[in-house]
Amino acid sequence: MVTTAESKTRQPWVSTANPCHQCRPLGATVAFQGIEGCVPFLHGSQGCATYMRRYLISHFREPVDIASSSVSEKEAVWGGGPALRQGLRNVTEKYGAKVVGVATTCLTETTGEDMGMLLHEWRKDIATNPLAVAEPDVVSVPCPSYDGTHMDGFHGAVRALTQHFAQKCAPHGGIALFPGFVSPADLRHLREIQAAFGLHGTLVPDYADRLDGPALAEAGPLPEGGTTVEAMRALPGCKASIEFGRTISDKLSGAAFLESEWNVPRRTLGMPIGIRESDAFFAAMEELSGRETPADWQHERGRLIDACVDAHKYLAGRTAVVFGDEDLAIGLVAFLTEIGIKTTLVVSGGKSGKLKDGIERVTRSFLEEMPRILADADFRDMEECAESQMADLFIGHSKGYKLARRRDVPLVRVGFPLHDRFGGQRQLHVGWRGALGLLDNIVNTILEKRQDDSPVGYSYL
């Protein structure tokens, strides 16, 4: 439970209070949204699907349909095969699913459902009792909620999708990009960057259009968009892969699979947040495309540096507590370190065991003192840390609001979930442009607090 030397002083609670992470299947349902024609499907109790839909809808403000096998007592005892088959049939025939992404849940993992056998029975079933429409690809991923977090579910589903679809194909010079759990705005920005370098990239997954779609005159049962099945099948023909995230374990990494099974060279980068982490991504794009970063984009970087210079006095000596998913937190700390904000505490519900290394890597040579790191932690742990009592700023998702309010510390909202603000799906985090937006947000948050707290009420800041 305790992963760093420093956190030994932490009160050893048995219970969890106000969690900083969600359960494994939630992440899988998000990843499955990123494949065209895919219906996420939970093999478990009806409540899981409904709770996760509500949780995701409150963030994305879009329809989020997640099917369920609605396992009841009967199926828990006698096996959920019939319910799974009925559910698969319904989503295929009624939703027109081309792909069904099945995540197991704590219930079906505990009752010991053998997904390999159940899917074999499903194929037998549709052979004798044909579907009214074409057979979908059924991709399953184990999601025992009692092991890991939503991020493991997300990466696990990405890996399962990659593994399921990958097939022999001629080299096509494309790039496989595994962005991790980023926002729809981030995904669009990544598409734009790839295009700027003339690269044909496949984002795995790409839920930008499904979880942030337009108003339509005519809406079908499934939202449009997502990485196509054809592009997924052609992943082994890519000349390289890039994955964002230094805490992903190899066995949950789609990029690792492409490398070991299909010899697609893998580049693991940090989430490209801030200057240096974005530079590393653009450097990779230059190398893979053989082109220099286009002038417009170099200017974007220049404007970011210029803005950081303009801002540095407002930020000097400020302290921040960063919380949320591990790879996002590492990227945020990288950027804060560059702009002169001292991160004193990093809190994550994640349990990869790699958070400390990641933070060390992005703060080394910039910071005299490492931030205190609490991995596998919750908001009660955060509350009990002296660092959270002294901070000028919290940076993380909405669930930190209650503590921020009690402490009267401003909260800069990033990542997922954003349940108490508008536009979480449109928040850009990655690239130089994302860093610039984040910088404006941070500086203005600090200025607003200073202005509001001031008895003078300065008009110029």
Next chain:
Amino acid sequence: MNAEGIAVFSERKKQILVAGSPNAGSISCDQPSLAGAVSQRACVFCGARVVLYPIADAIHIVHGPIGCAAYTWDIRGALSSGPELHRISFSTDMQEKEVIFGGEKKLEAALRELIAKYQPKGAFVYSTCVAGVIGDDIEGVCKKIEKDVSIPVIAVKSEGFKGNKRAGYSAACQALDKLVGTGDTTGISPLSINILGDFNLAGEIWLIRSYYEKMGLQVVANITGDGRIDDIRKSHGAALNVVQCSGATMELARYMEEKHKVPNIRVSYFGIEDMAESLYAVARHFQDIDYQVMERAKKIVAEELKELVPEMKALKKRLQGKTAAVYVGGAFKAFSLIKAFRHLGMRVTLVGSQTGTDADYREIQDACDPGTVIVDDTNPLELGGFLKNNDVDILVGGVKERPIAYKLGIGFCDHNHERKIALEGFLGMRNFAREVAATVESPIWRLVPRRIGRTTAGTSLSTDFVQPRVEAPATKET
């Protein structure tokens, strides 16, 4: 409109009917959800959690993996006038080790540390799917701890897969039943009631209590909005149980009638007639003891209406002829909403609920106009299909229904537990009317692709809502 027109799944045909049509009468309901249909329902745990959640001086600990606790953290706007322990999300965050070797030890240790640290007046321990499957003896752990502490520690049998949300209501009522009858009832007035089935969303129970207190009645226990353990323990001393949201708490009222001879009446605080009739029904119960209770009730209603009616009339003029679809969790809300829309000159063309019973659906059929579609346990495909084919101006539902409406360019009113606006009482009716106008009359519908040229939505009215007083009666301070 015929029922088959909206039935997307052949298995669900019997869960849909049209009021006044030859197939009207009995609807198939209270069934497990159809696999793969994307039901809007949750699970047993959800039902139990929503009913018990507002008890503010108890800790609520979820025994299972983190999800069930994470997704229900601060999920309802159930307000408290004092302690706020209910707003902390406690879990045993069960790990693989516990799934294999059992989670009782971890649960026991978690409970002991939490009771020591937070000093609650009680503890509710919710069972989840996994805890049920591995057979943890939660009741045994609770009993063991109860011997060492001076508070009730209550196991809630809420394994998610063991039925639907209704089964969760039942699990919650059984848990509450263990509390009722354990407190001292000395000094409780013969003119006294318990308020059941109100969860104090947006401070609603404070509003309702104020009506009853103006009538001269003592409110012994709020069950469960702004609820307190000690109040519930002595609630059997009240002379009457006034039950709203009957699906959720009627079972407890029945236990109290059997064991403690507390009679009950069913009420609804939504809409003008239902709100007024609730006060009159309670007054009638006490008229032999104190005839003035009725006089006071009439006075409250008269005063409130004097304020409410002019605005309702003005809004009705603007909303006349508009149409609505209603899909809510419990059926009781649907009855009241049909009447509330009539006051606004609006027609309801679809009514549905997640957990209605046969009796509920018969009552709905009697209440609505012929031709109204009635659905049980619907799903996004069906609901979306209906909304596409029938031009309604507003959908009333919860967070999960909201994007279905918005994607189709239809107004929406949140009538579920995430709303922050009081919709109960006379003040709530005014808020509801304003909320309906605010969404139906938005100018954006003129620009939404699906409705371009089909609507003449006008300028929105002010969306300032009237909030009930946020401080509780002094007697409630703990």
